[in-house]
Amino acid sequence: MADSPGDVTRYFCYMVHCANGAYYTGWTTDPLRRVAEHNAGRGARYTRMHGPVALVYVEEAADHVSALKREVQIKRMGHARKAALAEANPLPEGFAGKMGLNGEGET
Numbered sequence: 001m002a003d004s005p006g007d008v009t010r011y012f013c014y015m016v017h018c019a020n021g022a023y024y025t026g027w028t029t030d031p032l033r034r035v036a037e038h039n040a041g042r043g044a045r046y047t048r049m050h051g052p053v054a055l056v057y058v059e060e061a062a063d064h065v066s067a068l069k070r071e072v073q074i075k076r077m078g079h080a081r082k083a084a085l086a087e088a089n090p091l092p093e094g095f096a097g098k099m100g101l102n103g104e105g106e107t
Contacts, residue, residue: 011067012060015074015086016053018046023082024053025074027067031058031095056086058095 014031016024016038024047028034035055038047047053061067074082 010060011062011064012058013067013070013074014055014059015057015082016047017056017086018050018053020050022050023056023079023086024050025071025082027061027064027071031055055091055095057089058091059089 009029011027011029012031013025013027014034016026016035018024024038024044026034026044032055034043035053037043039052041048041051043051043053059070061070074085077085
């Protein structure tokens with residue numbers, strides 16, 4: 001939900017790299033908050049079992065439905081294609097270096 005009448009909710013599809021080497025894909029309105037939740041054990045069951053995680057890919061979507069559809073597309077990709085997607089698309093400036101495997105900002 002938007003915070004005030006003039007605010008617009010932003011939707012993102014994101015991918016994290018898990019401690020076991022796998023990629024987990026999801027959608028959110030706040031990627032940094034969501035990664036922190038994953039690393040605190042409040043995220044998806046998969047990331048609770050295979051964390052900690054590091055944010056490796058973020059893509060803004062036009063709306064909630066678009067974010068869900070993109071999540072499904074990425075989840076259907078194989079490991080190598082997900083790795084290539086993350087490598088070819090560096091994190092946007094607001095996200096780069098913010099979340100490491102320990103869930104804290106990196107320097």
